[in-house]
Amino acid sequence: xxxxxxxxxxxxxxxxxxxxxxxxxxxxxxxxxxxxxxxxxxxxxxxxxxxxxxxxxxxxxxxxxxxxxxxxxxxxxxxxxxxxxxxxxxxxxxxxxxxxxxxxxxxxxxxxxxxxxxxxxxxxxxxxxxxxxxxxxxxxxxxxxxxxxxxxxxxxxxxxxxxxxxxxxxxxxxxxxxxxxxxxxxxxxxxxxxxxxxxxxxxxxxxxxxxxxxxxxxxxxxxxxxxxxxxxxxxxxxxxxxxxxxxxxxxxxxxxxxxxxxxxxxxxxxxxxxxxxxxxxxxxxxxxxxxxxxxxxxxxxxxxxx
Amino acid sequence: xxxxxxxxxxxxxxxxxxxxxxxxxxxxxxxxxxxxxxxxxxxxxxxxxxxxxxxxxxxxxxxxxxxxxxxxxxxxxxxxxxxxxxxxxxxxxxxxxxxxxxxxxxxxxxxxxxxxxxxxxxxxxxxxxxxxxxxxxxxxxxxxxxxxxxxxxxxxxxxxxxxxxxxxxxxxxxxxxxxxxxxxxxxxxxxxxxxxxxxxxxxxxxxxxxxxxxxxxxxxxxxxxxxxxxxxxxxxxxxxxxxxxxxxxxxxxxxxxxxxxxxxxxxxxxxxxxxxxxxxxxxxxxxxxxxxxxxxxxxxxxxxxxxxxxxxxxxxxxxxxxxxxxxxxx
Numbered sequence: 001x002x003x004x005x006x007x008x009x010x011x012x013x014x015x016x017x018x019x020x021x022x023x024x025x026x027x028x029x030x031x032x033x034x035x036x037x038x039x040x041x042x043x044x045x046x047x048x049x050x051x052x053x054x055x056x057x058x059x060x061x062x063x064x065x066x067x068x069x070x071x072x073x074x075x076x077x078x079x080x081x082x083x084x085x086x087x088x089x090x091x092x093x094x095x096x097x098x099x100x101x102x103x104x105x106x107x108x109x110x111x112x113x114x115x116x117x118x119x120x121x122x123x124x125x126x127x128x129x130x131x132x133x134x135x136x137x138x139x140x141x142x143x144x145x146x147x148x149x150x151x152x153x154x155x156x157x158x159x160x161x162x163x164x165x166x167x168x169x170x171x172x173x174x175x176x177x178x179x180x181x182x183x184x185x186x187x188x189x190x191x192x193x194x195x196x197x198x199x200x201x202x203x204x205x206x207x208x209x210x211x212x213x214x215x216x217x218x219x220x221x222x223x224x225x226x227x228x229x230x231x232x233x234x235x236x237x238x239x240x241x242x243x244x245x246x247x248x249x250x251x252x253x254x255x256x257x258x259x260x261x262x263x264x265x266x267x268x269x270x271x272x273x274x275x276x277x278x279x280x281x282x283x284x285x286x287x288x289x290x291x292x293x294x295x296x297x298x299x300x301x302x303x304x305x306x
Numbered sequence: 307x308x309x310x311x312x313x314x315x316x317x318x319x320x321x322x323x324x325x326x327x328x329x330x331x332x333x334x335x336x337x338x339x340x341x342x343x344x345x346x347x348x349x350x351x352x353x354x355x356x357x358x359x360x361x362x363x364x365x366x367x368x369x370x371x372x373x374x375x376x377x378x379x380x381x382x383x384x385x386x387x388x389x390x391x392x393x394x395x396x397x398x399x400x401x402x403x404x405x406x407x408x409x410x411x412x413x414x415x416x417x418x419x420x421x422x423x424x425x426x427x428x429x430x431x432x433x434x435x436x437x438x439x440x441x442x443x444x445x446x447x448x449x450x451x452x453x454x455x456x457x458x459x460x461x462x463x464x465x466x467x468x469x470x471x472x473x474x475x476x477x478x479x480x481x482x483x484x485x486x487x488x489x490x491x492x493x494x495x496x497x498x499x500x501x502x503x504x505x506x507x508x509x510x511x512x513x514x515x516x517x518x519x520x521x522x523x524x525x526x527x528x529x530x531x532x533x534x535x536x537x538x539x540x541x542x543x544x545x546x547x548x549x550x551x552x553x554x555x556x557x558x559x560x561x562x563x564x565x566x567x568x569x570x571x572x573x574x575x576x577x578x579x580x581x582x583x584x585x586x587x588x589x590x591x592x593x594x595x596x597x598x599x600x601x602x603x604x605x606x607x608x609x610x611x612x613x614x615x616x617x618x619x620x621x622x623x624x625x626x627x628x629x630x631x632x633x634x635x636x
Contacts, residue, residue: 039438087619093436094366095618098575101568102614109608226443226564233440280455287444287451291429294441298433 009259010252015144017251018151022206023228024235024243025158026199033174033195034089035239037096040080040103041203041228042221048073048204049211049220050111051118062125066208073204074197076107081106081196104222113217122208129188145210154202155244162240164233171195175238230290236300245301250286257285309504313630314546317583321493324586328485330433340481341553342597346590347488348549353573353585354495355542361580363535365514369426369442371566372449373419373540375559377547378451380415382557389468391424408487410472411548419544420537422449427536431529443564450562471552478552478600488549492586495542500582502538511535576617578624587625 025274027041051072057067080103088096093243121130124143131139162168172189207221213218231250235242262278269277293301320489324347325500331339352374356425359365387404405411428443454462454502502508513521513529521528552556560566571593577588595613621628 094575099615099618102611104610105607109605113605229440276455280451283451284448287447290444291441294433294437295429298437
């Protein structure tokens, strides 16, 4: 085990964290602004991945596929918001859980019906398929670096949008007092649809980006959804900054845990046992992290709205 | 009061239905329907457990799969040791044997789940709302991954129980006998819960859900009340888990997965949160739909989703709420 290997794993963790950030940004915004628990967020991730795989397959261009993933997920998001989600804002969390769980079944069922149960494959675009040499030390996947760059760009873009624009001001106002902002004449319904579609587009983007690293299949959003919830809970629900920190923490802890724990246990235990215990503990690491953070700070690291 | 009588009539009808269905299946010589009914009764029991925490106490636990799985694994582990004639472990020179006796398995499942629930609840109840949902999920996920990685009892592949466990000399492999056991436990639990709901404890628990400050102001610490409810709720779900292991004669880490937690929660919400027979209606409808739609089309999940969505949007308060109306004195 060398420093270079650790550096490579750190980059992997960073890339995983960025993907998680794209997923959690929308989830935390929707919760913060509309007070909605959206289990169907993982479905939008799947929609993005499918749109990208299909368009890229038809046109041969990954970039058109990426664009399609944004458009398809945003449209699916807007459609779902207007058709179903809008009726749930005044309901309690349990109704939201049941309704969005039903949406998962509907979207997964429909996708399986349309595209079959076999996974689709999405290739990394040619320009990003070759590894790049970093500092003369190691060859690293340029595609993973691209995901990191996209994540950082989106984070900066969201910061600018929320902190500096009129729309962002309305979003923040909607978070702190929805009656007041409606009374001031802001069309809150359209604002909600916009926020939901924005979060959906980011989830779709995450799905498309990751679709090239994994297979594109029904149910691919399920495990990511749970991780995204872990992220926003660690960061503090409603806070984009919290989601960013949470995503990095989860990405790094998970990746480094999987990498380091088996090594560490191998120092004191026989190899077989070390591999299985290390493996188990590394799967659990992020949940232990989350439980400890919530026990110490019951509202997450960065509580939104003071 | 008129609405309450409708709910009362509905409950009586449901009990009669649960008695009549297996009898009809027996007459028609369709033992599979008895097994299906057994599955409904067991999953309803799991939901009844969650309903105590969720419905009466407002504690939205997304981690009840942990207790369901613990019940299952207690049954599985005891049975496997007994069938292989191995010792479980030796503690202070007392030898602990496995067992295939349900009357040994159940108390042990209740005990283990109570201890685990005490720990999980103690830490989780410091948080509220969505944070509580997520921290209970986190604990369940820890146990899930532990079960996958623990090689002694099958790890990811799970553990088979070759013979159904024993109950007072009954032939438990006969579907109708096993159904009787599960039905009896469900009825006993529902009876106890109906008493509990109207007891001092039940009143305090509902007060804790509605307004903690007021409860504290009359001199009752909400934390202890909620923790007690969480533990009892976990024990009931664990009992269901032990029965579920016996039904399938198989346990696997899937029992601990968040999908299981989600499904148990769906039974409760679908039937009607806080309604005594809500989980029975919810589990019944879910399983029946899953079975019939699964027979009609391979895309059953899509239609199940549409049904669930329709229930949330148009039947507030779940199905029991739809039939019996809202609880007026709440």
